[in-house]
Amino acid sequence: MDYFIFDVDGTLIDTEKMYMLPLHKTLLENGYNFSYADVVKLFGINSMDTVKILGVKDPVDIRQKWFAKIKDYTQYVHVYDGIEDVLKNLQANPNVRMAIATSKVEAEFQRDVTRFGLDKYFDQFVFSSEVKKGKPAPDMILKGIEKLHADPNSTVYIGDTKYDLQAAHAAHVKFGLAGWRTPMSADFTDTDYFLKEPADLLKIVHSN
Structure with missing residues (x-):
């Protein structure tokens, strides 16, 4: 692989408790x-889609109340062990280009990612506000491919959910499962790369 596109939540940083609590x-x-347990199953998808799937009567109101509380839970966020070292290694490879494609809007990205300095390792960014449909639609990844001028045949998306x-x-x-958060299961039988730890990303460079 020459082009690496990353999810954020549950892949680069652990934000589960910050969002789901x-x-x-x-x-x-x-x-x-x-x-x-019911709520955490929806971790990793667009927030409005999440509240709609839960079937609440007023999803806009619930989302607004939910997001007003998130600022009180930011102490739970941390970068996964080994992530920054791997990003440094990938960035140092002249044949590799990297992007982020996340369900976050840009302000959320700055709150959760920029504060850890991870943004400096990436060439391009795609936020949910730039596309019509969130995951599982391909829009964000396709936008990442466009911004990187990437060859899809040499591109992998790294994430943690189905x-x-x-x-x-x-x-x-291709899809690489962030095994440092998500164990292999029946939901991921079509996974192309099961990455037990972040360092496994270095093993798939140019492996296509």
Whole structure:
């Protein structure tokens, strides 16, 4: 692979608790009896899609209340061990170009990623506001390919959810499962690369 496009949440940084704890609290406060396990299954997709899938009566209101709470949970965010070293190595390879394609809007990206300095390793960025449909639609990955001027046959999308897998294959690129967060399961039988740790990314450079 020569072109690496990354998801953010659950792939570069661990943001599960920052997002899902306040969502769960919001749902309980508004009379919805979901368990945390019910809620966390939707981690990694567009926020409006998440509340719609949950079937709440007023998704706009619930999303607004949810997002008002997130600022109180940012202490839970951290970069996964080994990620920054791998990004440095990939950036140093003159044949490799990298992008981020995330369901975040740019302000969320700056809050969650820029503060750790990870943005300096990437050539291009795609935010949810730039595309019509979020994952599992391929729009964000296709936009990343466009911005990188990438060859899809030499492109891999790195993510941690089945929605990431579906989006990658809909975009006709390879999919690498971030195994440092997500274990292999029946949902990922079509995974092209199971990456047990971030360093495994270095093993697939030019492997196409």
